[in-house]
Amino acid sequence: MINWKGKKSPEKKRFFxxxxxxxxxxxxxxxxxxxxxxxxxxxxxxxxxxxxxIFNSNDFLDNVELLVEKENTNEQPGTTLQIIAKNEDxxxx
Numbered sequence: 257m258i259n260w261k262g263k264k265s266p267e268k269k270r271f272f273x274x275x276x277x278x279x280x281x282x283x284x285x286x287x288x289x290x291x292x293x294x295x296x297x298x299x300x301x302x303x304x305x306x307x308x309x310i311f312n313s314n315d316f317l318d319n320v321e322l323l324v325e326k327e328n329t330n331e332q333p334g335t336t337l338q339i340i341a342k343n344e345d346x347x348x349x
Contacts, residue, residue: 284308287339294335301329 283290288309295301303325311320 283337283339284311285343287343288341289339291338291340292335293338295329295331295333297333299328299330301327301331303327 283306288307290306290308292304292306293301294303304322306322
């Protein structure tokens with residue numbers, strides 16, 4: 257995870273994790289590729305391009321090696337997701 261801060265839930269003291277697959281499923285439905293760009297508080301920008309076509313439906317992101325590029329930037333901290341190669345809506349077919 258690019259911008260993981262180690263936060264825990266107050267009740268059960270578990271780490272917050274985005275590993276349930278809901279976000280991954282939603283992103284893969286919208287498009288075949290996604291660019292994730294995240295800037296931390298110190299100005300380090302991390303960029304990853306994910307091609308959903310190379311994943312099996314049972315793969316976890318932790319089990320797939322992704323290339324993450326890092327660079328320094330003056331951009332404000334935050335995360336941007338860009339969906340590329342939009343999937344066609346075939347609900348009318």
